[in-house]
Amino acid sequence: MSLRQEGRRQAIPRQRGSRQGGTARKWAGVQNRTLWFWIFVGPFLLGLGVFTYIPLGWSVYLSFFDAHNTVTPSDFVGLGNYTAMLKNEAFTDSLWTFLVFSLFIVPATYALSLALALMVNRLRHAQAFFRSVFFLPAACSYVVAALIWKMSLFNGVRFGLANTVLGWFGGDQIAWLSTTDPPWYWAVIVTVRLWLQAGFYMVLFLAGLQRISPTLYEAAAVDGARPGWQVFRHITFPQLRATSVAVVLLLVINAFQAFDEFYNLLSDARGYPPYARPPLVYLYYTALGQGQNLGLGSAGAVLLALIIAVVTVGQAKWFGLGRKEAQ
Amino acid sequence: MRDDSRVRAGRALRLALLIALALLFLIPFYLLVRNGLAAESDITSPEWTFFPSSLHWGNVRELFGDTSVPYARSLLNSALIAVATTLGTLLLASLAGYGLARIPYRHANKVFYAILGTLMVPAAVTFVPSFVLVSSLGWISTLRGLIVPTLFSAFACFVFRQYFLGFPGELEDAARVDGLGHWRTYWRVVVPNSRPVFAAVGTIVFIGAWNSFLWPLVIGQDRNAWTVQVALSSFTTSQVVRLHELFIAAAVSIVPLLVVFLFFQRWIVAGVERSGIDD
Numbered sequence: 338m339s340l341r342q343e344g345r346r347q348a349i350p351r352q353r354g355s356r357q358g359g360t361a362r363k364w365a366g367v368q369n370r371t372l373w374f375w376i377f378v379g380p381f382l383l384g385l386g387v388f389t390y391i392p393l394g395w396s397v398y399l400s401f402f403d404a405h406n407t408v409t410p411s412d413f414v415g416l417g418n419y420t421a422m423l424k425n426e427a428f429t430d431s432l433w434t435f436l437v438f439s440l441f442i443v444p445a446t447y448a449l450s451l452a453l454a455l456m457v458n459r460l461r462h463a464q465a466f467f468r469s470v471f472f473l474p475a476a477c478s479y480v481v482a483a484l485i486w487k488m489s490l491f492n493g494v495r496f497g498l499a500n501t502v503l504g505w506f507g508g509d510q511i512a513w514l515s516t517t518d519p520p521w522y523w524a525v526i527v528t529v530r531l532w533l534q535a536g537f538y539m540v541l542f543l544a545g546l547q548r549i550s551p552t553l554y555e556a557a558a559v560d561g562a563r564p565g566w567q568v569f570r571h572i573t574f575p576q577l578r579a580t581s582v583a584v585v586l587l588l589v590i591n592a593f594q595a596f597d598e599f600y601n602l603l604s605d606a607r608g609y610p611p612y613a614r615p616p617l618v619y620l621y622y623t624a625l626g627q628g629q630n631l632g633l634g635s636a637g638a639v640l641l642a643l644i645i646a647v648v649t650v651g652q653a654k655w656f657g658l659g660r661k662e663a664q
Numbered sequence: 665m666r667d668d669s670r671v672r673a674g675r676a677l678r679l680a681l682l683i684a685l686a687l688l689f690l691i692p693f694y695l696l697v698r699n700g701l702a703a704e705s706d707i708t709s710p711e712w713t714f715f716p717s718s719l720h721w722g723n724v725r726e727l728f729g730d731t732s733v734p735y736a737r738s739l740l741n742s743a744l745i746a747v748a749t750t751l752g753t754l755l756l757a758s759l760a761g762y763g764l765a766r767i768p769y770r771h772a773n774k775v776f777y778a779i780l781g782t783l784m785v786p787a788a789v790t791f792v793p794s795f796v797l798v799s800s801l802g803w804i805s806t807l808r809g810l811i812v813p814t815l816f817s818a819f820a821c822f823v824f825r826q827y828f829l830g831f832p833g834e835l836e837d838a839a840r841v842d843g844l845g846h847w848r849t850y851w852r853v854v855v856p857n858s859r860p861v862f863a864a865v866g867t868i869v870f871i872g873a874w875n876s877f878l879w880p881l882v883i884g885q886d887r888n889a890w891t892v893q894v895a896l897s898s899f900t901t902s903q904v905v906r907l908h909e910l911f912i913a914a915a916v917s918i919v920p921l922l923v924v925f926l927f928f929q930r931w932i933v934a935g936v937e938r939s940g941i942d943d
Contacts, residue, residue: 370767373846377763378775381756384816389782392793399796408796456682469929470686473693476925478875480893481914482692484900488907489695489707498695501712532692540932565674597877601897617791617878624792625882631796638792642785 393642396635404632418636428637431619432644438615439592441527446588447581450535454542455569468543472536479597482529487514487602491525514602517612522603526613529598534591538584545580549573582656586649593645596621616641700912707907723912734887735913738895741884742874743920745810745891749873750866752815758862761824762850766831776825782818795882805886814879820865827861828854860931867928874921892917 395408400418402410422428457467474482491499491513500510513521553572562568596617603610609622620641624634699707701723702716728736763769764776794813803809835857839849855862880891890898896917899910925932 370846371769374763374767374769374772377767377846377850378760381760381816381821382775382779384756384812385779385782385818388794388797388813388816389785389790392790392797393785395796396790396793399793408800453685456678459678460682467682467686469926470689472929472932473925474689476871476921477692477918478877478893480875480877480896480900481696481918484896484910484914485692485695487900488910489699490692498691498712532689536689600877601900605900620792621878621882625795631792634792635796638790642790645785 396638399632400636400639402632404630404635406629406631408631410632414632418632419640422633422636422640427614427619428616431614431616434613434615435593435595437523438526438595439589441523442530442592443585443588445527445531446535446538447584449531450538450584451542451577453535453539454546455573457539458543458546468540471539474533474535475537477533479529479533480601482533483598483601486525486529486598515610520612522613525602526598529602530595534588538588541580541584542577545577546573549576586652586656589648589652590645593641593648696911696915696918699908700915702908702911704906704908707911720908723908724916727909727912727916730909733895733899733909733913734890735892735895737888738890738892739917741807741810741890742892742917744807745880746870746873748807748811749814750870752811753817753820753869754862754866756815757817757820757865758824758855758858759850760821761826762828762854764821764825765828766836767846779818779821783822791878791882794879798883803883805884805889807889809883810880810889810891814873814876817869820869823865824861827858831858863928863931867924867932870924871921 399408399410401413401415403412403414403417404410453471457464457471460467489497491497497513499513503510511521513525516522549572553576554568557568557572558564562571594617595615599613599615599618600609600621603613609618614622616637620634620637623637624631698716701719701721703718703720706713706716706718727733760779764772764779769775798804798809798813801809803812831854835853836849839853844852875893876891877893877897880894881897884890884894892913896910896914899913
């Protein structure tokens with residue numbers, strides 16, 4: 338590293354000096370890689386500032402005001418929006434919805450994608466074919482997938498594949514999306530996301546599996562470990578730790594962002610049913626639905642961002658991510 | 665001997681399970697095409713059948729001929745947005761990733777963490793404030809409003825930085841000896857030697873842009889600014905919907921992605937593996 342930097346230090350002034358004057362050289366020359374750094378990074382950082390940091394700041398500002406239909410409010414309400422949000426049953430319900438949803442989707446995706454990766458990884462032939470098939474749904478949008486699930490697979494009325502299959506076994510027809518007791522709609526919501534994302538996480542696990550040194554397996558065989566469960570438990574699974582941590586983190590963050598499939602599966606011309614509203618769906622209707630309560634919506638967004646930050650940092654600490662980065 | 669036959673039986677069982685799962689994963693795609701080419705009566709028939717009674721290729725013509733739905737316009741919007749977002753993201757994120765990885769600067773790490781920090785706040789949480797900003801810029805229902813705010817992907821920047829950290833320094837040193845500055849080194853040496861990572865990030869960004877829903881739903885309020893996902897969604901939530909038209913529209917909407925996907929698939933896999941997100 339230091340050698341390379343020495344090399345640069347000599348090369349740059351010669352080349353700059355031949356083309357540019359004194360001031361320019363001072364900026365772009367020997368010590369001023371600063372200018373070049375900002376030429377490369379500046380545009381990106383500026384955009385990130387304008388379209389991420391400013392909105393975040395503005396959101397915090399708006400969350401202290403009564404802002405109906407306006408982005409320049411004048412009615413300061415202090416923490417009023419926050420207390421209103423925390424006391425609002427619809428909002429706290431949406432957090433429960435998220436919790437239930439992630440309790441289903443995180444373990445299910447984790448198990449399925451790991452199982453797919455283990456099976457595909459050990460294939461001698463047609464590995465690329467199976468990998469492509471399982472990865473293919475990643476190219477499908479939530480909107481399209483929700484359409485297939487809602488209008489063809491889990492159709493609530495008399496037609497639809499799931500009800501047809503149920504009929505073969507003598508089962509009763511189920512109105513999948515409108516039955517709340519038992520809450521059949523969860524089967525629809527969870528399977529659509531499972532289908533869409535399992536292939537992507539399978540690829541992460543495949544990458545992790547390929548990094549495990551074959552000598553570990555050889556050593557295990559010498560020690561008499563039986564291939565199968567024993568090897569998986571004592572070699573494969575521990576070696577996949579880093580991948581597992583990343584997968585769980587990504588799964589939880591993605592579950593927090595759930596919007597597309599809920600919105601497309603459950604809302605119709607009559608609006609959105611009172612059940613199964615995850616936080617983003619609720620915020621969408623609060624901030625941009627009728628009344629456009631941007632102050633309240635902003636307070637909810639800030640609360641959600643705080644919860645996500647706490648969960649993410651807590652999870653990273655729990656898994657010891659920080660320790661690894663410090664090395 | 666006994667062990668050998670057990671291994672073989674295990675392998676056969678695994679293969680059977682894989683084939684069953686593969687079929688399960690492909691069924692939704694089949695349903696999409698089946699319903700798209702079926703007659704309306706086949707989709708709503710009480711007796712569901714695996715094959716429709718007849719194929720109606722005319723459904724495609726009907727879809728594009730239906731003037732009550734701005735479907736062709738929404739496809740065009742999606743194409744413009746996806747291409748512009750992909751090119752813009754690649755340019756901005758790769759430059760930033762290169763600067764962070766390869767141009768020594770005292771505060772580079774602080775800048776990097778400022779960028780990384782935005783990954784912690786999921787983009788979807790900022791949709792309320794971003795909507796506020798875009799609407800106060802007067803960009804609602806414009807292509808600008810749909811494209812510009814999405815160009816600054818911290819994820820893409822992160823992937824490029826990780827990739828450039830491992831870029832062989834000898835190539836850059838050779839360029840320097842030839843008298844090239846940072847800018848020309850970047851364009852003439854670094855970019856041509858980094859095609860796979862550009863292909864991988866580009867594909868992922870393209871798919872994400874084509875499929876994104878919440879932002880276009882919020883910003884594309886005017887029918888003329890609808891993307892294909894918003895158009896499809898508006899069909900499903902309306903009461904008067906012609907199902908075969910809806911399905912053929914959805915099938916058409918994934919064709920560009922399948923082409924991109926099948927063509928660039930190995931790069932997506934390589935990109936995911938190389939991005940270091942599972943390290």
